[in-house]
Amino acid sequence: MDIISQLQEQVNLIAHLAFNTIGTLQRDAPPNRLSPNYPEPPAHPTEDAANFAEQPKIMSAALVKAAKQFDALVAALPISEGGEEAQLKRITELQAENDMIGQELQKQLEAAERELNQVQELYRQASDNCLNLKKPE
Amino acid sequence: MATATYPPPPPYYRLYKDYLQDPKSAPEPPPPIEGTYVCFGGTYTTDDTLPSLEEQGVRQLYSKGPDVDYKKELRSLNGDLQLHVLELADILIERPSQYARRVEEISLVFKNLHHLLNSLRPHQARATLIHILELQIQRRKQAVEDIKRRREEARRLLNEALTTLDGN
Numbered sequence: 001m002d003i004i005s006q007l008q009e010q011v012n013l014i015a016h017l018a019f020n021t022i023g024t025l026q027r028d029a030p031p032n033r034l035s036p037n038y039p040e041p042p043a044h045p046t047e048d049a050a051n052f053a054e055q056p057k058i059m060s061a062a063l064v065k066a067a068k069q070f071d072a073l074v075a076a077l078p079i080s081e082g083g084e085e086a087q088l089k090r091i092t093e094l095q096a097e098n099d100m101i102g103q104e105l106q107k108q109l110e111a112a113e114r115e116l117n118q119v120q121e122l123y124r125q126a127s128d129n130c131l132n133l134k135k136p137e
Numbered sequence: 138m139a140t141a142t143y144p145p146p147p148p149y150y151r152l153y154k155d156y157l158q159d160p161k162s163a164p165e166p167p168p169p170i171e172g173t174y175v176c177f178g179g180t181y182t183t184d185d186t187l188p189s190l191e192e193q194g195v196r197q198l199y200s201k202g203p204d205v206d207y208k209k210e211l212r213s214l215n216g217d218l219q220l221h222v223l224e225l226a227d228i229l230i231e232r233p234s235q236y237a238r239r240v241e242e243i244s245l246v247f248k249n250l251h252h253l254l255n256s257l258r259p260h261q262a263r264a265t266l267i268h269i270l271e272l273q274i275q276r277r278k279q280a281v282e283d284i285k286r287r288r289e290e291a292r293r294l295l296n297e298a299l300t301t302l303d304g305n
Contacts, residue, residue, distance in 0.1 A: 004257050007211075011250050014215075018222050018243070026229060063222070067215055074211045079260065087263040094270035101277040108284040115288060119295070 003077060010070045017066055021059040028052060187255050198249045207257060214253070218246045 001009070030052070153163045173182045189197075198217070199210040225239040 002261070004254055004261055008251065008254050011247065011254070014218065015247055018218075022222070022225060022229070025226070064219075067219055070215050071212055074208050074215075077208055077257075078264075079207055079257075084260070084263070087260070087267065090267055091263065091270065094267060094274065098270055098274050098277070101274055101281065105277050105281050105284075108281055108288075112284050112288055115291065119291070 003073060007070070007073050007077075010066065010073055014063070014066045014070060017059070017063045021056075021063055024059065025056060028055070187252075187258075193248075195248050195252075196245060197252075198246065199253060205253075205256075207253065210253060211250070214246060214250050218243065218250070221246060 149164075156163045171183060173180055175181075199205065199214060221239065221243045225236065225243065228235055228239055
């Protein structure tokens with residue numbers, strides 16, 4: 001896949017990871033104590049405590065890794081400074097060179113075609129002479 | 138949506154009755170459309186440029202100007218994005234009811250990122266064209282060399298054959 005499509009995929013991946021991170025944390029976070037007036041909320045000693053502390057770390061590590069990969073892809077962009085005009089100038093140069101080489105190729109082709117016809121004519125005459133047993137002049 | 142039978146084919150076929158005998162007696166095909174046109178109730182345009190962000194109502198975060206340094210802007214937008222994600226996490230801790238603004242800002246950064254990447258596509262197209270032209274020039278040069286070589290070879294063989302025949 002070309003690099004711009006890879007960059008676009010990476011942006012979409014970062015979006016995916018960011019919203020997954022925030023959403024998962026928001027959905028699974030254990031309840032927090034709002035104010036000293038209210039009693040401590042009932043703790044849920046289900047599977048939350050153990051692996052919940054790891055999840056933010058894992059998810060944020062994945063997010064940062066994706067962001068670093070994006071930076072690496074940006075660094076690998078083969079953009080030459082010079083912009084649009086330089087590219088268009090190069091294209092016209094290449095087109096002119098292409099035309100020249102095309103004409104040269106055409107000339108060589110025609111010359112080769114002529115020589116081929118000459119050789120074929122010679123063969124025809126030689127084989128005619130052989131068949132008719134004529135002495136060469 | 139109301140269903141209906143298919144419309145009948147347009148009656149223009151009668152104009153082409155004598156096409157085989159006289160191709161000019163039938164009307165010419167319509168010329169290519171220019172500008173905007175309406176197709177099945179939707180307007181389309183023939184000018185396929187990428188609309189700028191202001192036209193889509195999105196604020197542009199990276200610096201405008203004729204030459205944008207794509208790498209620098211992409212990297213700074215990436216950093217902005219990470220900061221906004223952190224801000225969203227913080228505001229969910231302190232003032233959870235104000236998440237909407239932060240989420241809007243994150244989506245703004247994403248829109249800018251995608252617009253910047255899309256604006257790189259014309260550059261990529263021109264670079265591809267340059268590459269193709271270079272390849273074609275190389276192939277043509279190779280073909281010219283090949284033909285020259287073969288002609289020389291043929292000429293040499295003919296001379297050899299001539300000397301061999303003359304020797305007899």
